[in-house]
Amino acid sequence: MGRKAAAPLAGRTGRPPGFARTDAVDAAMNLFWKKGFRAVSASDLADAMSIQRSSFYNSFGSREQVFREALQRYAGQTPDAPLYRVRPGEAVVPILVSVLRDICRVRAADPGARGCLVCNGIAELVGVEKTIGPLLEDAMANMAGAVERLLRQAVQRKELTLPTDAATAAKSFVAFLIGLNTISKVVRSERQLWAMCRPFLRGLGVPGEALGARA
Amino acid sequence: MGRKAAAPLAGRTGRPPGFARTDAVDAAMNLFWKKGFRAVSASDLADAMSIQRSSFYNSFGSREQVFREALQRYAGQTPDAPLYRVRPGEAVVPILVSVLRDICRVRAADPGARGCLVCNGIAELVGVEKTIGPLLEDAMANMAGAVERLLRQAVQRKELTLPTDAATAAKSFVAFLIGLNTISKVVRSERQLWAMCRPFLRGLGVPGEALGARA
DNA sequence: ATCGTTCTGGACATATCTGTCCAGAACCTG
DNA sequence: CAGGTTCTGGACAGATATGTCCAGAACGAT
Numbered sequence: 001m002g003r004k005a006a007a008p009l010a011g012r013t014g015r016p017p018g019f020a021r022t023d024a025v026d027a028a029m030n031l032f033w034k035k036g037f038r039a040v041s042a043s044d045l046a047d048a049m050s051i052q053r054s055s056f057y058n059s060f061g062s063r064e065q066v067f068r069e070a071l072q073r074y075a076g077q078t079p080d081a082p083l084y085r086v087r088p089g090e091a092v093v094p095i096l097v098s099v100l101r102d103i104c105r106v107r108a109a110d111p112g113a114r115g116c117l118v119c120n121g122i123a124e125l126v127g128v129e130k131t132i133g134p135l136l137e138d139a140m141a142n143m144a145g146a147v148e149r150l151l152r153q154a155v156q157r158k159e160l161t162l163p164t165d166a167a168t169a170a171k172s173f174v175a176f177l178i179g180l181n182t183i184s185k186v187v188r189s190e191r192q193l194w195a196m197c198r199p200f201l202r203g204l205g206v207p208g209e210a211l212g213a214r215a
Numbered sequence: 216m217g218r219k220a221a222a223p224l225a226g227r228t229g230r231p232p233g234f235a236r237t238d239a240v241d242a243a244m245n246l247f248w249k250k251g252f253r254a255v256s257a258s259d260l261a262d263a264m265s266i267q268r269s270s271f272y273n274s275f276g277s278r279e280q281v282f283r284e285a286l287q288r289y290a291g292q293t294p295d296a297p298l299y300r301v302r303p304g305e306a307v308v309p310i311l312v313s314v315l316r317d318i319c320r321v322r323a324a325d326p327g328a329r330g331c332l333v334c335n336g337i338a339e340l341v342g343v344e345k346t347i348g349p350l351l352e353d354a355m356a357n358m359a360g361a362v363e364r365l366l367r368q369a370v371q372r373k374e375l376t377l378p379t380d381a382a383t384a385a386k387s388f389v390a391f392l393i394g395l396n397t398i399s400k401v402v403r404s405e406r407q408l409w410a411m412c413r414p415f416l417r418g419l420g421v422p423g424e425a426l427g428a429r430a
Numbered sequence: 431a432t433c434g435t436t437c438t439g440g441a442c443a444t445a446t447c448t449g450t451c452c453a454g455a456a457c458c459t460g
Numbered sequence: 461c462a463g464g465t466t467c468t469g470g471a472c473a474g475a476t477a478t479g480t481c482c483a484g485a486a487c488g489a490t
Contacts, residue, residue: 014436015486035343038253041477052439057479059437113342119397123338126400127328128250137401163417164410171402172411179394182334185341186352187386195379196387202378203418229466230456256447267469272449274467 024049029070092154104193107184116181160205239264244285307369319408322399331396375420
């Protein structure tokens with residue numbers, strides 16, 4: 001098996017790993033994403049990483065640990081990432097809309113129809129898996145918090161009129177996102193998915209004109 | 216182990232089962248519901264049913280088969296069942312509202328915080344498990360179909376004004392239901408869950424007055 | 431080139447799961 | 461109560477998972 005360029009770590013001695021950790025975590029992420037956490041064994045992971053099972057245990061220690069790392073890596077590529085990067089004073093509604101659009105686009109474009117790694121994980125692991133469940137709960141709470149701030153900002157800027165308090169509306173938004181991501185495993189048309197978002201946005205008080213514009 | 220009353224099957228000869236099949240399926244359902252399909256082994260099922268593993272294989276054949284029966288049993292107790300029982304001419308909005316309320320109530324009251332068996336299954340199995348995945352897809356499609364008919368009826372009766380076609384609005388409703396059920400594993404307050412429904416109902420065009428009334 | 435360190439391949443012991451099989455117990459029928 | 465049928469307990473073989481261990485290969489540093 002040919003050596004793959006390992007990151008040329010600075011003052012490190014000894015034999016370097018025969019694989020790039022980043023690539024390995026990516027492979028793990030894709031596997032977890034496709035099959036779910038419980039359906040993936042340590043052997044599966046080692047295979048996907050093209051390394052020996054012992055090297056896997058040596059480098060990662062456990063399935064849980066890799067999943068944690070995969071989750072972080074996933075956070076860097078998920079279509080809802082922009083929700084966490086809105087600055088005070090910035091327009092909010094276009095962001096909300098474009099995030100929804102991106103979700104529809106990305107999920108429909110995924111040939112594996114895998115939905116969202118975090119949403120799948122919540123359904124599968126929260127309340128069941130002691131180490132990872134709480135992690136996913138946190139991820140969800142973070143998102144709800146971020147959306148809540150966004151909605152406050154939007155109301156303050158008079159971009160929309162909420163039918164409830166911001167915290168509740170934010171949780172409602174998150175719930176819809178989870179549902180949308182989940183159903184995207186079955187509803188495979190981007191157009192259809194996006195059309196499904198319209199009722200919800202209307203409920204949030206987003207004016208109809210905001211829906212046509214690309215962000 | 217004391218014999219449990221088996222169903223007194225009519226002209227049946229031979230030794231009767233030492234357990235009631237219905238109870239056994241219920242036990243299986245609760246286990247699947249709590250831990251997910253993959254996390255439950257044949258031994259777990261046999262234990263939950265208080266029978267021998269061989270008796271389990273003898274009576275059910277496979278995990279998949281029990282899951283199928285558990286699903287049917289679940290269908291008889293799920294809070295969204297009323298969606299399938301609306302008659303032509305009947306008022307629709309009160310049903311939609313009360314179903315949502317019931318979901319909030321039932322999910323919050325479940326001490327196991329298990330969410331919805333079908334929704335969990337969709338996230339875990341669709342696109343992964345060959346025999347059960349399609350089953351769950353069907354369940355979802357059925358629901359979307361039922362809701363679509365309901366929405367048409369509601370529009371015809373001028374109970375609400377949809378922002379899109381009925382088929383899309385129905386899928387949107389289903390997506391929200393999935394999200395609501397899933398998030399109910401984390402958001403444990405009935406009141407909070409119900410409040411989260413308000414934005415979505417507004418988006419569907421349900422007038423605010425309809426939300427206060429109990430069904 | 432040699433030394434010290436780190437990674438790799440492969441093996442080991444243990445645990446759990448799966449599906450099947452059968453002798454004997456339990457039961458209904460006549 | 462005898463005969464036929466069906467269920468139960470327990471065992472079996474094969475597959476797969478887990479976590480650990482170590483001899484030796486591969487490499488950076490000197």
